[in-house]
Amino acid sequence: MRIAPVRAGAVDRETADGSGRRRGRGRSDTSRPVRLAPSDILRLGLIGIRTRPMRAALSAVGISIGIATLILVTGIPASSQRDLNRQLSALGTNTLRAQPQPDQKPPVLLPEKASEMVRRIGPVTRASQVANTHALVRRSDRTDPNDGLGLTVLAARPDLLASVNGRVRSGKFLDASTEAFPTAVLGYQAAARLGIPALAPGREPPQVVIADQWFTVIGILDPLPLAPDLERSVLVGWPAAKSYLRFDGHPTVIYLKAREDAIEQVGAVLPATLYPQLPGLVQVSRPSDALAAKRATESTFSALFLGLAGVALLVGGIGVANTMYISVLERRREIGLRRALGANRGQIRAQFLTESVALSVLGGAVGTLAGVAATLAYATYQGWPPVVPLTSVGAGTAGAVVIGMAAGLYPSVRASRLTPTQALASA
Numbered sequence: 001m002r003i004a005p006v007r008a009g010a011v012d013r014e015t016a017d018g019s020g021r022r023r024g025r026g027r028s029d030t031s032r033p034v035r036l037a038p039s040d041i042l043r044l045g046l047i048g049i050r051t052r053p054m055r056a057a058l059s060a061v062g063i064s065i066g067i068a069t070l071i072l073v074t075g076i077p078a079s080s081q082r083d084l085n086r087q088l089s090a091l092g093t094n095t096l097r098a099q100p101q102p103d104q105k106p107p108v109l110l111p112e113k114a115s116e117m118v119r120r121i122g123p124v125t126r127a128s129q130v131a132n133t134h135a136l137v138r139r140s141d142r143t144d145p146n147d148g149l150g151l152t153v154l155a156a157r158p159d160l161l162a163s164v165n166g167r168v169r170s171g172k173f174l175d176a177s178t179e180a181f182p183t184a185v186l187g188y189q190a191a192a193r194l195g196i197p198a199l200a201p202g203r204e205p206p207q208v209v210i211a212d213q214w215f216t217v218i219g220i221l222d223p224l225p226l227a228p229d230l231e232r233s234v235l236v237g238w239p240a241a242k243s244y245l246r247f248d249g250h251p252t253v254i255y256l257k258a259r260e261d262a263i264e265q266v267g268a269v270l271p272a273t274l275y276p277q278l279p280g281l282v283q284v285s286r287p288s289d290a291l292a293a294k295r296a297t298e299s300t301f302s303a304l305f306l307g308l309a310g311v312a313l314l315v316g317g318i319g320v321a322n323t324m325y326i327s328v329l330e331r332r333r334e335i336g337l338r339r340a341l342g343a344n345r346g347q348i349r350a351q352f353l354t355e356s357v358a359l360s361v362l363g364g365a366v367g368t369l370a371g372v373a374a375t376l377a378y379a380t381y382q383g384w385p386p387v388v389p390l391t392s393v394g395a396g397t398a399g400a401v402v403i404g405m406a407a408g409l410y411p412s413v414r415a416s417r418l419t420p421t422q423a424l425a426s427a
Helices: 027-031 038-045 047-051 053-089 114-119 160-164 188-193 228-232 238-244 260-274 289-330 332-340 345-382 390-416 420-426
Strands: 095-100 124-132 152-156 168-171 183-186 207-210 213-221 233-237 253-258 282-284
Touching: 038 345, 047 053, 047 345, 053 345, 053 390, 095 260, 114 124, 114 253, 114 260, 124 160, 152 228, 152 238, 160 253, 183 188, 183 207, 188 213, 188 228, 207 233, 228 233, 233 238, 253 260, 260 282, 289 345, 289 390, 332 345, 345 390
Parallel strands: 152 233, 183 213
Antiparallel strands: 095 253, 095 282, 124 152, 124 253, 168 213, 183 233, 207 213
């Protein structure tokens, strides 16, 4: 007598009242394949990982190296690039300077509130102004009147340093409490020329003579790479210049900062903003060459990221695919037994595909953590601002899932095509 194999799920569960009666609905129900819940598929997919932990670990290490490489080849160059961008930004990639065309007859007089007008331009983040007072400066009233030739006395606003990336070397800069009084701040070269290299704390500050008026020196500036003309200048407050130097109030140079992506557009509308009568009489400096270098660097790094990340993911995917293929060959007996007990091809595919995805996700999680930690450690060691692109972390997680599905697709299809007799006979 031939006995038909019993299919899993042919016997229904007992009723909730414990009567032991079966809830069959006819003989046709016994021929239906069992539908596995997602938790059952996950449990089956993890069988290979639990029974072969060493192989699973080695396979996970392979994908971990790939994902960690993805994080590293994006995070480390991104950190280096941010440090480079910071250095290039210090060269004035977002700064412009506007002034009247020289030797104009009659001279172009910019409005006194020119910097306020410039700040109304959307992309502009900072703006300030200075004005040449045409006054002479001397170390004292007993020195030669020509002692200060080559130095310029400028009226300045308290917000000037922020617009030119300036720093005070000694003392302090002009502010609301000092700009109306006869106080002065010396540029780096002007201080050396006047014989005042530094201000000693606790001592009476030195004084200089500007247009026969004594001014107290309250600060000395560091070198200004973005505005070298200010290094040879003596800066006084705007109200003080009007009160003591008979200054007319018209600025001669406007310094501003704007967003780098809109620096050219700001330069185009700046002349009409400052002098709408004849915009052509206003001269605007062109953007720094460092801005072009910065943009070229960004595009070069982007291409490098894409190529290295693709190679890393390819290597990891090949490792997972090889592991899954060997797993199918070694587990043919298991496949044949499950097919004989009623598992259909879809369930076999789901089992091995789930195992492949689980291996990749496990390796991807470990690789992401390792890549982030290595990037932070290396950037900190180099003194760079650490940068871990969120797109790389997201790509690591999503890439692990995609790689697992792609790597396990062929092995899972191959396993599902094995008939029970083929699987058991070749085992």
